[in-house]
Amino acid sequence: MTGNDNALLAVEGLSKAYPGVVANDHVSFSIAPGEIHALLGENGAGKSTLVKMIYGLVQPDSGSMRWQGSPYEPATPHAARAAGIAMVFQHFSLFEALNVAENVALGMEDPPPMRQLSTRIREVSEEYGLPLDPDRLVGDLSAGERQRVEIIRCLLQDPKLLIMDEPTSVLTPQEVEILFQTLRQLSTEGTAILYISHKLEEIRSLCDRATILRLGKVVGRCDPHQSTARELAEMMVGQSLQTPTRKRAEFGEVVIELADLSVPSANPFGTSLKNISFSVRAGEVLGIGGVAGNGQDELLAALSGEVSGPAEAIRLNGEPIGRLGPNERRLRGLLSAPEERLGHAAAPDMTLTENAALTGMVREELARNGFIDWRRARAFAQRIISAFDVRTPGPDNAARSLSGGNLQKFVIGREVLQRPVALVVNQPTWGVDASAAAAIRQALLDLAAEGTAVICISQDLDELMEISDRFAALNEGRLSTPRPAHELSVEEIGLMMGGAHGMEVAHAHG
């Protein structure tokens, strides 16, 4: 080690600007060997840009980095890997039709022969308590197992620094625990870990130091063991947080009822829905959790009417509606908001007026004899914009010009203002800043208080615990029996989500 510190990686004054936004503004921090360092911040705080610069994917506009004391300017990820930096991305880059070993080989600079590689994969996976069969097809693996493929691919390169971008968003609580044990083991062996997340409890239990980013700047450094989650959150958001409140009301009659709904998947790696049954009463919020890819999108499509099934499988106020299309369901009061904002819930290049008409056509009576009344549509868009505080110059702007949080408020507001009898939302606050997320949750609770049956599909357990009356989990296309949310522990929720997918004993020997 040279110089005045013994940092493995020191980042000094890194800046990176994109058109219209400064992603990083003179960011500095350092990581020591074997340290687990948290990079904490909301969506859009600049965490991803920062690690992309460290990993050589993005070139900084100014500032410098030092790696083991020497200047470090990676031009490509190849250079970063050569230096000993590995990264596990939030979105996996795996080929579903290839097996584990083949996928690992594709990501290596200089892969050994297949048989040797399979043996190495077995060794490393046992050493770190990440059981993985090299011969299995990636398409058949759960999200947690796919993440293991990515981690093992990194570990085979013997990294000195492992970057993990939001690794737990696809894991059950049990799988998170296994991952943490692996990361701690790596840390004691001297591998530094840069851990990116906005989940506070995880950071408090795992990390040694934390650097907090807001709007591209470092706004705080702390020892997460010594801080409360609330302190961390307020540093991250920059204001005190409002917790959504609800007026507790009596539930009414059953509004929406699913009986033994099964929908085969349209593509070979999709999830088929199997025998889903539940009912939601007026004024009730049913939270549906689960790891991504366990049938959430399919369930939303089956409820919105994009996919139809047997008529009797879905009943709205007693009427069988399983065979009806989206607009016929809207007419009867069943509204929905899918997860993907751009391209599913909204058309990116169309104006907000046109996007308001996209689902509002029937219930807001925006068309007469097949001719659209654009004045009414514009007025409806304007109502959404003002009621939900959507930041945009006006309804004539294209949907894609809005930030993620603002567009999400528009998409949710569009359905809420149509006074649904039952509302289904999928990932209502995904990628949304904390204040917009709070506003959206409050809107859902207010809607329930007025007697709407709300179904909230989400991968954010904190969100579900905050707003749900009852909770159920999707696991491989099956839905667990809904249970009152307040009497559930995190362990029970994790088991409902599929536990550790049969991997509970992973660390038993270690």
Added chain:
Amino acid sequence: MIRLERRPEPSRLWAAASPVLAVILTMIAGGVLFAFLGKDPFEAIRTIFWDPLFNEQFASYSRPQLLVKAGPLILIAIGLSLGFRAGIWNIGAEGQYIIGAVAGGAVGLAFYPSESSMIFPLMVIVGALGGWAWAMIPAILRTRFNTNEILVSLLLVYVAEQILASMALGLLRNPDGGGFPGSRNFQQYSAASNPELIAGTGVHWGVVTAFIAVIFAYVLLNRHLLGFQIRLTGQSPKAARFAGVRPNRLIVFCLGTSGVLAGLAGLFEVTGPAGQISIDFNSGYGFTAIIVAFLGRLHPVGILLAGLLMALTYIGGELAQFMLGLPAAAIQLVQGMLLFFLLAVDVLSNFRVRFGKAEVV
């Protein structure tokens, strides 16, 4: 360094200006091409783009030709643009155009020499149905068996050409024609002809229909639910499904409408300017209309202007061929360049050009 930067909103200014820029660039590149061929570039460009309309000697003949040529192009392009907007690619308008002409023409010939005033309307209806039926083949194959409508519609053009040849040489051949190929001349059969309506303008029923189609398409796309669904499907098929659009119905509607309009164009052409069902009466309008549709940015008013411009290059091109001895291939090259430049400058409506590196704010 030159970089392209995505605009947050598509630029309306550039959307309107890019066709004009494309025409100017075509003139420049075309001029260079003509110079290489040893012709005076300025004279060649003037002959193609100016003389047909304003030269004292030629204009009286060329001006009516403008509408005669633009009419079918606009009519077909309007139909195609509906599908193109929705991401439904009918490349076989030429085939629908031929079948419309043959079917409608055959009905007229069957009644020869009746003078009933019902004949021409009946021919129009059958012509439209003929184009529609030919377009239904790719539509049904697509909706039932998920075949690619681009390939099916294109290949059906060659089938239609064979049918045309067989009809012109066999079943529909003029019995009094002394054995020459081709049907009776509709211009000499007044109950079945499509004459010039206002002398000296070139306006016939096909041109009138083209103008009606422009208005119809404009209203459909801007005010009607179906037009909204067409635009939505083209931009984002998943959002369209979510909005309750039934993709198969839209495919049938778009292919059907473009088939009807192409069939009508064929019928009006064969009963009017072409005069008879001959083996080669179709002058590639169905394919050129694809260029017209894109040149007009798939917008009804744009297609109207683009159809006139394309007709101008046809007429001017012919003029340049016999006045300056330019090869026909050079004229086709100019038409191709027009589409090429349009697609190239099209980038500017969604992106802006930046020079140098991004600055740190």
